[in-house]
Amino acid sequence: xxxxxxxxxxxxxxxxxxxxxxxxxxxxxxxxxxxxxxxxxxxxxxxxxxxxxxxxxxxxxxxxxxxxxxxxxxxxxxxxxxxxxxxxxxxxxxxxxxxxxxxxxxxxxxxxxxxxxxxxxxxxxxxxxxxxxxxxxxxxxxxxxxxxxxxxxxxxxxxxxxxxxxxxxxxxxxxxxxxxxxxxxxxxxxxxxxxxxxxxxxxxxxxxxxxxxxxxxxxxxxxxxxxxxxxxxxxxxxxxxxxxxxxxxxxxxxxxxxxxxxxxxxxxxxxxxxxxxxxxxxxxxxxxxxx
Numbered sequence: 443x444x445x446x447x448x449x450x451x452x453x454x455x456x457x458x459x460x461x462x463x464x465x466x467x468x469x470x471x472x473x474x475x476x477x478x479x480x481x482x483x484x485x486x487x488x489x490x491x492x493x494x495x496x497x498x499x500x501x502x503x504x505x506x507x508x509x510x511x512x513x514x515x516x517x518x519x520x521x522x523x524x525x526x527x528x529x530x531x532x533x534x535x536x537x538x539x540x541x542x543x544x545x546x547x548x549x550x551x552x553x554x555x556x557x558x559x560x561x562x563x564x565x566x567x568x569x570x571x572x573x574x575x576x577x578x579x580x581x582x583x584x585x586x587x588x589x590x591x592x593x594x595x596x597x598x599x600x601x602x603x604x605x606x607x608x609x610x611x612x613x614x615x616x617x618x619x620x621x622x623x624x625x626x627x628x629x630x631x632x633x634x635x636x637x638x639x640x641x642x643x644x645x646x647x648x649x650x651x652x653x654x655x656x657x658x659x660x661x662x663x664x665x666x667x668x669x670x671x672x673x674x675x676x677x678x679x680x681x682x683x684x685x686x687x688x689x690x691x692x693x694x695x696x697x698x699x700x701x702x703x704x705x706x707x708x709x710x711x712x713x714x715x716x717x718x719x720x721x722x723x724x725x726x727x728x729x730x731x732x733x
Contacts, residue, residue: 458630484508485518535588538575542604543675544682545571553675555604557597560585568602625703645702656710663706670704677702 466476488507493499501519505512542548542555547566549555558568560581572581585602588594593606636643654662681701686692 458626481510481514482518482522485510485515486522489519534576534579534584535591535593538572538584538588539593539604539606540678540682541571541574541688544679544688553679557601557603560596560600560602625705628701629703650707652711659708663708666706670706674702674704 463476485504485508488504489499492507494503501512501515504510504515504519508515510518542558543553545566548558548571556566558566558571561567561569568585569581572579572584575584585594585596589596591606593604595603595605597603632644632646636646682688684692686694
């Protein structure tokens with residue numbers, strides 16, 4: 443039973459990597475580069491996640507866990523250095539938009555964002571909102587990036603208007619790939635938890651149809667985007683009520699990270715190739731046997 447489950451897990455891992463492998467090959471990345479990074483990852487996870495209680499993790503134990511020889515483990519651990527602490531930081535621009543949509547001073551009761559003056563001695567302003575998010579970046583820097591991405595618009599009188607409920611950077615692909623490094627692992631972790639720990643299942647749902655007409659694709663994308671944005675705004679308001687940075691009356695306890703994502707997927711199916719007569723005959727016969 444254990445071997446069957448691990449075999450299926452390895453198969454699932456390979457299937458998950460399939461779109462990445464397709465893109466890597468298209469960009470001329472050979473297998474060896476990915477293999478080297480996976481080797482580093484196995485050592486890193488074994489080092490940080492599988493240490494025995496109150497005992498230092500050793501090269502020998504990591505070699506045993508990973509199947510990577512001890513000399514290579516020692517080399518990889520020395521090159522990696524100390525692992526940095528985990529954090530709950532999020533993109534400043536996304537955090538600012540989230541606050542804008544949930545704060546009573548910057549949004550109405552239905553979550554529609556109010557236009558904000560860039561600066562104001564009294565009442566809400568973009569500067570005050572930006573400084574609630576971070577003291578490390580000047581408000582002008584955040585405004586410039588949000589305007590560049592199309593998330594906000596600066597109108598006459600230095601009034602800042604939120605145009606989008608999400609921040610999608612209009613930058614080079616190398617910077618957008620940070621999203622690829624952050625979002626899929628959270629989804630995969632949810633699926634694995636539901637598969638192996640299933641005492642309290644986390645939300646994991648999908649709706650799809652496999653015979654939609656391509657003529658409706660544009661309309662479907664538009665409607666899905668609108669419904670997804672509407673749903674995420676409700677979720678944003680719900681989570682904001684429990685966020686201790688914004689609500690002093692929120693529940694106490696240890697620091698806890700939670701969220702919800704929405705994504706849309708599509709592909710154009712290739713026309714089915716007609717089967718040879720013998721194959722059609724065999725398929726009909728197998729169908730009859732099942733019924």
